[in-house]
Amino acid sequence: MKAVISVVGRDRTGILAFVSAKCAERGINIVDVTQKTLQDLFTMIMIVEMPEGSDAGTFSDLKNEGLAQGLAIHVMHEDIFNAMHVV
Amino acid sequence: MRVINEDNILETIRMIDEENLDVRTITMGISLLDCADADISSSCDRIVRKITTRAKRLVSVAKEIEAEYGIPIINQRITVTPVSMLYEASGGDPVLYAKALDKAAKEVEASFIGGFSALVQKGMSAGEERFIRSIPEALACTDKVCSSVNVGSTKAGINMDAVRLMGHVVRETAVLTADRDSAGCSRLVVFCNAVEDNPFMAGGFHGVSEPECVVNTGVSGPGVVREAVRLAGHGASINEIAEVIKKTAFKITRMGQLVASVASGRLGVPFGIVDLTLAATPAVGDSVAEILEEIGLEAAGGPGTTAALAMLNDAVKKGGVMASSSVGGLSGAFIPVSEDQGMIRAAESGVLGIEKLEAMTAVCSVGLDMVVIPGDSTEETISAIIADEAAIGMVNGKTTACRLIPAIGKKEGDMLHFGGLMGDGPVMSVKTSKPDVFISRGGRIPAPIHSLRN
Numbered sequence: 180m181k182a183v184i185s186v187v188g189r190d191r192t193g194i195l196a197f198v199s200a201k202c203a204e205r206g207i208n209i210v211d212v213t214q215k216t217l218q219d220l221f222t223m224i225m226i227v228e229m230p231e232g233s234d235a236g237t238f239s240d241l242k243n244e245g246l247a248q249g250l251a252i253h254v255m256h257e258d259i260f261n262a263m264h265v266v
Numbered sequence: 267m268r269v270i271n272e273d274n275i276l277e278t279i280r281m282i283d284e285e286n287l288d289v290r291t292i293t294m295g296i297s298l299l300d301c302a303d304a305d306i307s308s309s310c311d312r313i314v315r316k317i318t319t320r321a322k323r324l325v326s327v328a329k330e331i332e333a334e335y336g337i338p339i340i341n342q343r344i345t346v347t348p349v350s351m352l353y354e355a356s357g358g359d360p361v362l363y364a365k366a367l368d369k370a371a372k373e374v375e376a377s378f379i380g381g382f383s384a385l386v387q388k389g390m391s392a393g394e395e396r397f398i399r400s401i402p403e404a405l406a407c408t409d410k411v412c413s414s415v416n417v418g419s420t421k422a423g424i425n426m427d428a429v430r431l432m433g434h435v436v437r438e439t440a441v442l443t444a445d446r447d448s449a450g451c452s453r454l455v456v457f458c459n460a461v462e463d464n465p466f467m468a469g470g471f472h473g474v475s476e477p478e479c480v481v482n483t484g485v486s487g488p489g490v491v492r493e494a495v496r497l498a499g500h501g502a503s504i505n506e507i508a509e510v511i512k513k514t515a516f517k518i519t520r521m522g523q524l525v526a527s528v529a530s531g532r533l534g535v536p537f538g539i540v541d542l543t544l545a546a547t548p549a550v551g552d553s554v555a556e557i558l559e560e561i562g563l564e565a566a567g568g569p570g571t572t573a574a575l576a577m578l579n580d581a582v583k584k585g586g587v588m589a590s591s592s593v594g595g596l597s598g599a600f601i602p603v604s605e606d607q608g609m610i611r612a613a614e615s616g617v618l619g620i621e622k623l624e625a626m627t628a629v630c631s632v633g634l635d636m637v638v639i640p641g642d643s644t645e646e647t648i649s650a651i652i653a654d655e656a657a658i659g660m661v662n663g664k665t666t667a668c669r670l671i672p673a674i675g676k677k678e679g680d681m682l683h684f685g686g687l688m689g690d691g692p693v694m695s696v697k698t699s700k701p702d703v704f705i706s707r708g709g710r711i712p713a714p715i716h717s718l719r720n
Contacts, residue, residue, distance in 0.1 A: 183270070183275055185275060185276070185279055213272055222276075224272055224275055224276075234330070235329065235330040235332075235333035235334055236333070238333045238334050238336075239333045251283075253279055253336050254336065255278075255279075255334075255335055255336035255337075256334050256335045256336075257270070258335070258524055258528075259278065259335045259336065259337060259521060259524060260270040260274055260275055260278055261270065262520040262521060262523065262524040263274070263278055263517045263520050263521055264270055264271075264274040264277075264278070264517070265270070
């Protein structure tokens with residue numbers, strides 16, 4: 180199952196490393212990454228392949244880890260974007 | 267994977283984080299017809315068993331979907347077959363049924379359970395009348411139970427005996443829950459042309475023509491529509507605004523459709539309908555009145571309101587219909603006063619009155635919703651307001667409803683506080699001329715003619 184991870188936060192060293200390390204720990208395979216920094220705001224969108232047997236906890240864990248680092252992380256099933264934006 | 271661009275992803279996240287986009291409710295409809303029994307306690311036991319079995323995983327599945335898809339799902343609700351039918355078979359004290367429903371809802375942690383209902387648009391049986399008379403006590407001694415009574419339809423006309431009775435029932439419910447700001451009335455709806463697949467409360471019930479068990483969803487999103495209208499700017503013509511609203515409604519509804527189909531799959535229950543409704547919440551920015559302001563009115567309730575609302579309601583339906591495989595319920599824009607910050611402001615400033623609200627209900631779903639009226643309003647006055655609203659529904663072939671809250675011990679200008687999604691309501695002024703003779707006549711207003719439409 181594919182999911183979209185979005186990360187927004189104040190730019191600093193190591194955000195990409197932090198998020199990708201957390202993904203690796205959980206067996207989440209990163210398929211695509213785009214990132215931007217506007218003034219000091221860092222925005223990153225990752226397309227990932229979630230491991231077999233992922234449950235609601237796999238999604239919410241990452242969000243909570245992000246919060247602890249001052250990052251707004253959303254992990255959302257790709258279908259939500261396909262449903263809303265692809266006719 | 268199809269290509270989703272970055273802007274689309276950020277747009278969705280912004281809608282959820284900043285504009286209060288959510289799925290308002292996943293509602294499971296459960297038929298209770300097979301629970302009928304001549305013995306009321308055995309009938310109640312069967313109800314509790316059936317609901318707690320069917321809806322056992324409702325809340326946990328909703329939480330799973332919420333986490334995986336990142337979409338807040340605010341309520342998990344249950345609707346059941348109108349309980350007056352079971353009561354006809356069993357007799358006894360109808361309040362026992364309300365307590366059974368309340369117990370079942372609490373056991374599965376559902377936010378509300380709707381279906382303490384009776385359909386009496388053409389006439390009332392003796393049992394139905396006893397059932398309706400029990401509603402005030404049923405609402406006063408439960409927390410989750412929602413009740414509705416259908417008193418009219420385009421095909422049957424308006425049952426004025428039921429209208430007269432409901433004036434009494436609404437007032438009595440307010441009196442019995444006066445210590446809780448008459449909150450019992452927030453769970454009581456009087457309908458004309460009630461729909462059978464409504465996932466919203468307090469008017470939801472599982473119609474008799476519905477299947478054994480079904481999952482319906484109600485989406486929300488006034489904040490999203492308002493932001494889209496704001497981005498269109500003041501230079502956009504009204505048909506351009508209608509297009510913007512259609513596109514936005516499409517996106518919102520697609521999300522509701524997705525959630526409904528995933529929930530249906532995981533619960534092993536067929537998908538029913540998506541209700542395309544802009545349902546306001548007391549949260550700042552999640553207001554239908556503020557959409558009207560964004561369209562270009564200084565306040566909801568002033569001149570222009572009915573026209574702007576008609577356009578909004580129609581555009582929401584047009585956008586939503588294409589986004590879902592099955593649309594139903596009440597589908598439109600709700601205008602509950604107490605649940606909408608913009609409506610509350612407009613009512614407090616005196617721009618929005620009950621008469622204008624009544625006009626607005628002719629062009630949108632659903633009716634005089636969460637309207638707080640003075641505590642000294644008579645039963646006859648309440649009945650007459652219900653009759654007016656039912657007449658709009660009957661003649662226009664649409665659903666209309668009244669959820670009126672007589673504020674016992676309070677007067678015009680005071681506020682009632684319901685808390686949660688129900689919000690706060692200012693007491694609105696009601697004309698005091700007496701409709702007593704009209705209401706005391708009883709009988710039935712005949713169904714309207716369908717030709718010579720002028």
